[in-house]
Amino acid sequence: MDETSIIGDPRITLFGRLVEAYASLRQQLDDEMQQEVGLPLLWYGVLLHIGRSPEGVRPMSELTEATAFTSGGVTRLVDRMEAAGYVERRPCPTDRRVQYVGLTETGREILERGSEVHIRGIQEHMLDRLGPGEVEELDRLLYKLAH
Template sequence: MTTRWLTPEEQRAWRAYIAAVALVEDALDRQLQQEAGMPHLYYSILATLSDAPERRLRMTDLAERLKITRSRLTYGVSRLEKDGLVAREDCPVDKRGSVAALTDEGMRLLERAAPGHVDTVRSLIFDRLSPEQVGQLEDIFTAIGSGVEGDRGQTTGDEVPWRRRASKPCS
């Protein structure tokens, strides 16, 4: 099989993507560390839990939504739990599973941190794009994400660590 090398246009686009992702992640981490004392990943955990029913999600579902490995999630949740921002609960249906729950203290911190975070996201990304470009950005990243994840049940999707599902839901 012959390698399909990137064209000069593809190489420029690839390098622009890599640079932009690194710069945006760094800026988000710095802003959240300064204003909320936490990295972007921890903020994402709190925000994802805040959107869940009863502010609770099974750990495997939380890992899938965040697109991170279960071990990385476990480390983050343990830290947030130590700070009283998240509580871990046993899954009532499957004793092997656990549920992460956003505490009231975690919700208060999220509510304080969200305005600065949104302002930073807006200034870094959306204020620089036209409405048409925002739609294109969504289309582009949706296509890339769908391609990487694959459809449920296909080999590509099964190999993604956050796709490994428990046999029973916690409810």
């Protein structure tokens, strides 16, 4: 509406691109996960985070970091995932304030199935669209932005 206004500044679009790419990929990967495994991508991320930890267990506090939720949000998320039978709370032997969260047998199974779908999605929607060397380049650039 006003060509001389600051709102036309082209710098704004770089962040816009990041938002677009993120939103579009997230949408597709989430849809596929829901469709084929019946699991929200968020839940898959939590299962993966726990499943990848060497002790097979993570304290609630660390899930707040991983999810970027508040502690209250994680309490409720774990409540639901526990009710669904994917995870379980376990007491921490050295600090009774801490709640560990570990995978149930069902949780492990669905994490395995989810991972197949997730990897296929990433292959299809990300890796296959980039040329040789571009994957490493993108990874490097995104790393610089996040740290």
